Amino acid sequence: MDDKYFGIVISDREFETFRELIYQESGIRLRDNKKDLLRQRLNKRIRALGLKTFSEYYKLVDEDRSRKELTELIDAVSTNVTSFFREIKHFEFLTGKAIPETLKRKKEGPFELRVWSAACSTGEEPYSMLFTLLEHEEINSKWKIKLLATDISTKVLQRAMRGGYPATKMDSLPGDLLKRYFDLKDDEYILKPKFREMVNFRWFNLITARFPFKHKFDIIFCRNVMIYFDKHTREELVRKFTGAMAPGSYLCIGHSESLANTSHELKYVQPTIYQKP
Numbered sequence: 682m683d684d685k686y687f688g689i690v691i692s693d694r695e696f697e698t699f700r701e702l703i704y705q706e707s708g709i710r711l712r713d714n715k716k717d718l719l720r721q722r723l724n725k726r727i728r729a730l731g732l733k734t735f736s737e738y739y740k741l742v743d744e745d746r747s748r749k750e751l752t753e754l755i756d757a758v759s760t761n762v763t764s765f766f767r768e769i770k771h772f773e774f775l776t777g778k779a780i781p782e783t784l785k786r787k788k789e790g791p792f793e794l795r796v797w798s799a800a801c802s803t804g805e806e807p808y809s810m811l812f813t814l815l816e817h818e819e820i821n822s823k824w825k826i827k828l829l830a831t832d833i834s835t836k837v838l839q840r841a842m843r844g845g846y847p848a849t850k851m852d853s854l855p856g857d858l859l860k861r862y863f864d865l866k867d868d869e870y871i872l873k874p875k876f877r878e879m880v881n882f883r884w885f886n887l888i889t890a891r892f893p894f895k896h897k898f899d900i901i902f903c904r905n906v907m908i909y910f911d912k913h914t915r916e917e918l919v920r921k922f923t924g925a926m927a928p929g930s931y932l933c934i935g936h937s938e939s940l941a942n943t944s945h946e947l948k949y950v951q952p953t954i955y956q957k958p
């Protein structure tokens with residue numbers, strides 16, 4: 682149904698079907714009050730496709746074997762807010778504890794630091810991790826940095842891979858880091874290619890994917906995404922992370938997230954930081 686003021690309208694039943702699909706495919710649980718948000722965010726897409734109702738759009742998503750439209754749908758509902766050195770405590774923890782410990786633990790080799798930004802959005806998080814590693818005085822040329830950055834949204838991944846950020850959004854980066862890692866072109870800071878190439882960006886769905894990793898991670902950041910998942914989904918995800926972590930490695934989660942009511946095998950270190958025993 683098309684409404685003169687509100688565009689294409691979504692019924693309660695249609696909202697339910699979308700909500701279930703989004704949950705099954707991404708783990709994101711949309712609350713009742715998100716109906717309007719879903720309607721607003723999808724209106725343009727539905728019109729662009731020449732469709733008239735949410736039900737027609739659902740059918741199209743459901744029948745699209747390439748799953749391209751499903752990705753568009755999840756892109757439309759996910760929140761991608763992020764920034765450089767967001768939640769600075771985690772980066773201080775890397776510098777002061779996680780990195781020195783990992784170097785000690787691996788002193789006989791392999792001389793690789795395996796790090797994962799598991800919901801990397803537009804790249805500020807993995808690049809902040811990269812700068813923290815490169816700036817660390819104990820990391821010398823003997824060490825290889827293996828930095829994986831993944832997200833379910835292809836749009837944010839494209840932006841992350843380009844590595845361009847408006848000058849107005851760089852307040853959290855000290856001037857010397859800006860100079861070392863970026864080129865300023867017009868009003869945009871663009872990551873220098875040799876640093877951009879140090880991060881391996883991949884599309885990855887934390888919910889539906891099996892974790893196919895041959896080597897264990899030393900540090901995982903999974904921040905500000907579990908907040909959208911319910912307890913069961915969170916537990917399953919933490920179980921998969923635990924399986925992918927090396928003994929002694931760390932998992933950092935977002936500031937408003939906690940594993941307090943979630944059953945898991947990790948050791949609590951300090952708020953939002955956990956260690957694999």
Ligand SMILES: C[S@@+](CC[C@H](N)C(=O)[O-])C[C@H]1O[C@@H](n2cnc3c(N)ncnc32)[C@H](O)[C@@H]1O
Nearest residue numbers: 707759762763800802833834886887904905906
């Ligand atoms: C709010 S951003 C957090 C970015 C960054 N971790 C931070 O804390 O600044 C949440 C990100 O999680 C991604 N996301 C949501 N569901 C996901 C899933 N099932 N698998 C992988 N990424 C997901 C979204 O696309 C979005 O980029």
